[in-house]
Amino acid sequence: MSTPDWFVLCLTLFFIIAYGIWKSRGMKNIESYLLADRQMPWYHVGLSVMATQASAITFISAPGLAYTDGLRFIQFYFGLPLAMIVLCITFIPIFQKLNVFTAYEFLEKRFDNKTRSLTAFLFLLQRGLSTGITIYAPSIILSIILNIDITYTTLLMGTLVIIYTVYGGARAVSHTQLLQMAVIFAGLIAAACTVVYLLPKNVGIVDALHIAGKMGKLNAIDTRFDLNNRYNIWSGIIGGFFLQLSYFGTDQSQVGRYLTGKSIAQSRLGLVMNGLIKIPMQFLILLIGILVFSFYQYHQAPLFFNKLEVQRIENSPYKDSYRQLETEYQSIHLRKEKRIEQLVEAEHNGNSPAIDSARIYLREDNAATDTIRKKAGLLMKKNNSKSDTNDTNFIFLRFVTENLPRGLVGLLIAIIFLASMGSTSSGLNSLASTTVIDFYRRFQRKDAAPGVYLSASRWSTVGWGIFCMCVAFFAHKLGNLIEAVNILGSLFYGTILGIFLVAFYMKKINGTAVFYAALITEAFIVVASWYNLAAFLWLNVIGCLLLMVLAWLLQQLLPSGDRRSDTKPARASPYFNN
Amino acid sequence: MSDQKVSTEKRWIRLYVLLAVVLAVIITGLYFFTKYFE
Numbered sequence: 302m303s304t305p306d307w308f309v310l311c312l313t314l315f316f317i318i319a320y321g322i323w324k325s326r327g328m329k330n331i332e333s334y335l336l337a338d339r340q341m342p343w344y345h346v347g348l349s350v351m352a353t354q355a356s357a358i359t360f361i362s363a364p365g366l367a368y369t370d371g372l373r374f375i376q377f378y379f380g381l382p383l384a385m386i387v388l389c390i391t392f393i394p395i396f397q398k399l400n401v402f403t404a405y406e407f408l409e410k411r412f413d414n415k416t417r418s419l420t421a422f423l424f425l426l427q428r429g430l431s432t433g434i435t436i437y438a439p440s441i442i443l444s445i446i447l448n449i450d451i452t453y454t455t456l457l458m459g460t461l462v463i464i465y466t467v468y469g470g471a472r473a474v475s476h477t478q479l480l481q482m483a484v485i486f487a488g489l490i491a492a493a494c495t496v497v498y499l500l501p502k503n504v505g506i507v508d509a510l511h512i513a514g515k516m517g518k519l520n521a522i523d524t525r526f527d528l529n530n531r532y533n534i535w536s537g538i539i540g541g542f543f544l545q546l547s548y549f550g551t552d553q554s555q556v557g558r559y560l561t562g563k564s565i566a567q568s569r570l571g572l573v574m575n576g577l578i579k580i581p582m583q584f585l586i587l588l589i590g591i592l593v594f595s596f597y598q599y600h601q602a603p604l605f606f607n608k609l610e611v612q613r614i615e616n617s618p619y620k621d622s623y624r625q626l627e628t629e630y631q632s633i634h635l636r637k638e639k640r641i642e643q644l645v646e647a648e649h650n651g652n653s654p655a656i657d658s659a660r661i662y663l664r665e666d667n668a669a670t671d672t673i674r675k676k677a678g679l680l681m682k683k684n685n686s687k688s689d690t691n692d693t694n695f696i697f698l699r700f701v702t703e704n705l706p707r708g709l710v711g712l713l714i715a716i717i718f719l720a721s722m723g724s725t726s727s728g729l730n731s732l733a734s735t736t737v738i739d740f741y742r743r744f745q746r747k748d749a750a751p752g753v754y755l756s757a758s759r760w761s762t763v764g765w766g767i768f769c770m771c772v773a774f775f776a777h778k779l780g781n782l783i784e785a786v787n788i789l790g791s792l793f794y795g796t797i798l799g800i801f802l803v804a805f806y807m808k809k810i811n812g813t814a815v816f817y818a819a820l821i822t823e824a825f826i827v828v829a830s831w832y833n834l835a836a837f838l839w840l841n842v843i844g845c846l847l848l849m850v851l852a853w854l855l856q857q858l859l860p861s862g863d864r865r866s867d868t869k870p871a872r873a874s875p876y877f878n879n
Numbered sequence: 880m881s882d883q884k885v886s887t888e889k890r891w892i893r894l895y896v897l898l899a900v901v902l903a904v905i906i907t908g909l910y911f912f913t914k915y916f917e
Contacts, residue, residue, distance in 0.1 A: 577898065
């Protein structure tokens with residue numbers, strides 16, 4: 302990176318973090334620390350919710366995913382607006398009226414302590430692992446920029462985020478996220494414009510899209526129903542709906558964001574805003590990946606985007622085989638370049654037969670380059686079984702650092718850092734909330750002074766920060782990070798959502814039935830995922846529905862003593878009279 | 880007071896319908912986008 306890039310990067314980070322810390326001064330209790338005194342307006346809530354979901358992974362992995370896999374990932378978000386509607390109608394009024402700190406407190410009021418603790422434990426496990434992955438993502442960038450081992454950059458990034466979150470709490474998270482999202486939107490638009498500018502003079506954005514489209518990359522909608530296909534319109538709307546409902550409705554990292562809203566209406570408006578903006582924003586990010594793909598049809602793309610792995614193979618006995626693959630890759634690129642020129646000309650002249658023939662040849666060439674990339678990965682694995690052979694997380698970074706103008710590189714790197722800080726700090730804040738409210742205050746110190754809980758929250762943030770850093774050290778084994786985070790979430794979200802839906806809608810079922818149903822469902826989902834019984838989005842649907850059915854069955858089968866043992870029927874509870 | 884509550888609820892329902900309509904428009908738009916460029 303050049304000096305102007307470092308200047309822009311440091312200035313942006315310093316200004317935003319300083320602003321967040323300044324805004325969060327004077328905290329005396331956990332209401333301030335965990336929920337920002339419940340005083341945030343709707344736009345703060347909306348942007349905070351968006352910034353929490355959009356981690357660094359979104360900006361590093363999503364364009365890389367579009368480069369290799371096309372636009373089909375966009376379908377993952379189709380269930381989100383529908384989930385927002387259900388959340389606004391059901392979840393928000395209940396959480397706000399009960400004045401809870403965490404979503405899991407509600408489960409004790411509705412069911413019993415063991416169900417609350419189990420759900421909180423599943424959340425801690427899932428969120429702790431996911432936050433570890435979100436720390437790893439910016440560490441990749443630092444490692445590329447500074448050319449040092451990822452272990453050290455993970456330590457540096459993790460420590461920075463921990464310090465900032467421990468001091469600032471939820472108010473710092475919310476205030477910094479507002480500025481972060483503004484910078485993120487500006488940077489993304491600048492990046493998209495620059496990629497188009499870098500294309501050859503006679504190639505416009507429409508031509509770039511035609512090139513990507515003819516090579517099968519603009520596959521935004523797939524209407525075929527297939528349980529084993531990760532992304533199609535059905536898995537997106539149905540599976541995505543359950544995943545997003547669970548994520549926004551039961552994951553404390555999100556519940557904690559909209560509980561900061563001044564009122565029910567402000568929290569609702571924040572979520573509606575998220576429902577309106579999320580898909581267009583994600584589309585823009587994926588489109589940048591598509592434009593990068595078109596850019597590399599005119600410029601020789603590296604055979605493998607992770608420089609460290611390339612250095613390793615070039616210093617190994619397999620270097621000649623790797624160079625041979627590079628030569629093959631270059632010759633296909635030259636052939637492809639000529640065909641693309643013919644395609645653009647045919648598009649300009651409206652020559653349909655030439656377009657059809659170019660489409661067939663280009664797809665063949667693309668398949669050939671994919672095969673060579675796979676062979677390169679296998680070669681790396683052969684050389685070192687611990688090699689990271691998935692380079693999708695490095696594609697966009699390599700493009701940014703090698704092709705974008707000075708200053709803009711610094712801004713884009715700052716965006717990735719800010720996004721990481723936003724989601725990591727939300728994650729740590731929610732892990733601390735759940736640990737202190739659902740375990741420490743519940744089991745250890747029931748009626749301590751406010752300062753005790755504040756101090757416990759800060760120590761808990763530090764503890765979880767260290768745990769997440771340990772997870773980050775192993776994150777390179779997980780492949781594409783944006784998929785890894787969502788696959789991990791899908792292992793738990795179906796069960797957790799099922800518990801909440803039983804609580805809201807199946808009012809005769811008690812805590813014991815739902816507790817055992819949750820244990821059986823979670824075991825089943827882990828086995829189903831291990832044996833690849835269905836694509837990950839479907840695990841959310843299966844887990845949720847299975848839990849509801851099992852809870853109903855167990856309620857019928859359990860001895861009547863157990864049925865009545867520990868639960869107040871929800872109908873009699875004040876939170877359902879709204 | 881009750882009328883006011885009904886009217887507020889109606890406003891929220893309109894907002895939710897708008898959200899669902901925006902989703903339908905986005906999916907339809909993306910479908911034609913895919914078809915046009917493929």
